[in-house]
Amino acid sequence: MKFEVFVFLIIKYNYMCGIIGYLGKKPVVPILLSGLKRLEYRGYDSAGICIRENDALRIIKKEGPIKMIEAKLNGLQFTSQTGIAHTRWATHGRPNEINAHPHSDCTGKISIVHNGIIENFQALKKLLEREGHTIKSETDSEIIAHLIEKFYTNNLEEAVVRAIKLLEGTFGLAVMSASENKIVAVRRGSPLILGIGEGEIFVASDASAVIEYTQQVVYLKDNEIATITENGYSLKNINGESLNGEITEIKWTVDEIEKDGFKHFMLKEIFEQPKTVANTLRGRLGSREIKISVNLNPKIIDKIIITACGTSWHSSLIGKYLIEKIAGIPVEVDYASEYRYRSHIVGPNNLLVVVSQSGETADTLGALREIKNCETLGIVNIVGSTISREVNSGIYLHAGPEIGVASTKAFTSQVTALILLALYFKKERTGILDQELVAELLMIPEEIQGLLNQADKIKEIAKNLTAAKNILYLGRGINFPVALEGALKLKEVSYIHAEGYPAAEMKHGPIALIDENMFVVFIINHGPIFEKIISNMQEVKARGGKIIAICDLENDVIKKLADYIIMVPAVSEELSPLINIIPLQLLAYYVADLNGINVDKPRNLAKSVTVE
Ligand code: AGP
Numbered sequence: 001m002k003f004e005v006f007v008f009l010i011i012k013y014n015y016m017c018g019i020i021g022y023l024g025k026k027p028v029v030p031i032l033l034s035g036l037k038r039l040e041y042r043g044y045d046s047a048g049i050c051i052r053e054n055d056a057l058r059i060i061k062k063e064g065p066i067k068m069i070e071a072k073l074n075g076l077q078f079t080s081q082t083g084i085a086h087t088r089w090a091t092h093g094r095p096n097e098i099n100a101h102p103h104s105d106c107t108g109k110i111s112i113v114h115n116g117i118i119e120n121f122q123a124l125k126k127l128l129e130r131e132g133h134t135i136k137s138e139t140d141s142e143i144i145a146h147l148i149e150k151f152y153t154n155n156l157e158e159a160v161v162r163a164i165k166l167l168e169g170t171f172g173l174a175v176m177s178a179s180e181n182k183i184v185a186v187r188r189g190s191p192l193i194l195g196i197g198e199g200e201i202f203v204a205s206d207a208s209a210v211i212e213y214t215q216q217v218v219y220l221k222d223n224e225i226a227t228i229t230e231n232g233y234s235l236k237n238i239n240g241e242s243l244n245g246e247i248t249e250i251k252w253t254v255d256e257i258e259k260d261g262f263k264h265f266m267l268k269e270i271f272e273q274p275k276t277v278a279n280t281l282r283g284r285l286g287s288r289e290i291k292i293s294v295n296l297n298p299k300i301i302d303k304i305i306i307t308a309c310g311t312s313w314h315s316s317l318i319g320k321y322l323i324e325k326i327a328g329i330p331v332e333v334d335y336a337s338e339y340r341y342r343s344h345i346v347g348p349n350n351l352l353v354v355v356s357q358s359g360e361t362a363d364t365l366g367a368l369r370e371i372k373n374c375e376t377l378g379i380v381n382i383v384g385s386t387i388s389r390e391v392n393s394g395i396y397l398h399a400g401p402e403i404g405v406a407s408t409k410a411f412t413s414q415v416t417a418l419i420l421l422a423l424y425f426k427k428e429r430t431g432i433l434d435q436e437l438v439a440e441l442l443m444i445p446e447e448i449q450g451l452l453n454q455a456d457k458i459k460e461i462a463k464n465l466t467a468a469k470n471i472l473y474l475g476r477g478i479n480f481p482v483a484l485e486g487a488l489k490l491k492e493v494s495y496i497h498a499e500g501y502p503a504a505e506m507k508h509g510p511i512a513l514i515d516e517n518m519f520v521v522f523i524i525n526h527g528p529i530f531e532k533i534i535s536n537m538q539e540v541k542a543r544g545g546k547i548i549a550i551c552d553l554e555n556d557v558i559k560k561l562a563d564y565i566i567m568v569p570a571v572s573e574e575l576s577p578l579i580n581i582i583p584l585q586l587l588a589y590y591v592a593d594l595n596g597i598n599v600d601k602p603r604n605l606a607k608s609v610t611v612e
Pocket of ligand 1: 310312355357361407408606607609
């Protein structure tokens, strides 16, 4: 067995989970199950429910995806109307039934579900074991149940408050007890919302789990404690002071979180992009102005720092090219996980831009919280998310819910928002609105639609890549980050090793990888470096590499060099990433689907990473 050798630096792997809870008049088990299914994209290695029946708690757990616990619950009788549930992504402890949530205390009278990481759990575990508690699982989460047991005197809220004061780390937490019909929910770092219904209250990690029941939600802030009873809910801070929860109306419909006849959410979301790019543009492109409301003075901005993770980092890199070219403002781009721990050279006339689809990614939030002395702006998709509430101003993508773990429509909407931002700065600083680019931008949704009509052809090309072991993606200038994103999409959903590179960098090393087994995807658009890329293609061909060309210009040389050509419409360089990424998203999708992979739930990944 050929081992691909990877060098691991000291990295702690943490991911995230989905929590759902309900207290109301309806049978709780069907509500918990449908909520878990909606949250499954957040983690899917094991799941469990806890319901309260006849002053006792009943916990049922199962390793594997939601359909496993659904089968286990099938045929069992339940009368309860109060319960909590959890779908897990393992951080501490293998994915198995014992480590699955909910976890309970020694008496079985306290039960908890937790999303996040307790960093001081080893110390607390030792303390609790010294006091005689028996910890059954390998998880950090279970100790929370025992801590609450330690402080429990028939007032669950009070015991939860005392317990969380000892916790270091992050949590979205829902707690139940056998002797009180209530759910206590609290967050610090991990997202948690309340769903407000008629005579019923939901608690969940995100709104997608409750919108089939209510569109009224309250986003809990850090250290806010919600107590849910038959009489509704109360909100307090950690000092016991009452709070008024701000109710937000969710604009999504249930249809938007359904697959609409597509095999996978990823494919649906790729095909949604003509609409979602138009949504990001809607109401923002005026004939004389760019209408984005950012409460900062664009004239004094002297440097922009953009920080993000994953796909959002790739769109941020494109943002650098756009803002520097269109608005002439210097831009630095950094991985949020690196930027947050670096020494920050930030001046009062700088602007920190954070880009995040979910608005909950811990590293991006962490980087944002590091910067105090300049304006901050968020480019975010999820309305009401933590990042959107902590920046000074922001641009919502309006791309609708993105369920597929591999981000697609959020990427094109992020790039669109960054183009708008660049045009806005130019207009505000020079008085000039680039009408030509604006007119072309308005045509992009149609251009993307035209490209999507080539899906079958791209699927045919994908058939040749299903057995590939390694693929290189090469682009130049503003399309170098597109090459990075194309490679990430393939890695994420097909598990084939892929790397994105600036095409000219290839001869400084990666060219050594090229032989007749290596596929190389080139992004080659008309423009000043067209010929340069042709020579890069010749370097690959000379070493037997197989070439797939994403090209916007009919060219005989390319016809000779490339094994497969995907023609794309020719647009301005600034807009070309919105076009070139579409065939790369489809290529990754079809390679993975043809290899029988569950594209929406790729292994080892979850939708947004809410812990460090
Ligand atoms: C992209 O397909 C991945 N899901 C991942 O890289 C993602 O882009 C990253 O975790 C950042 O997420 P965010 O945009 O929600 O902050």
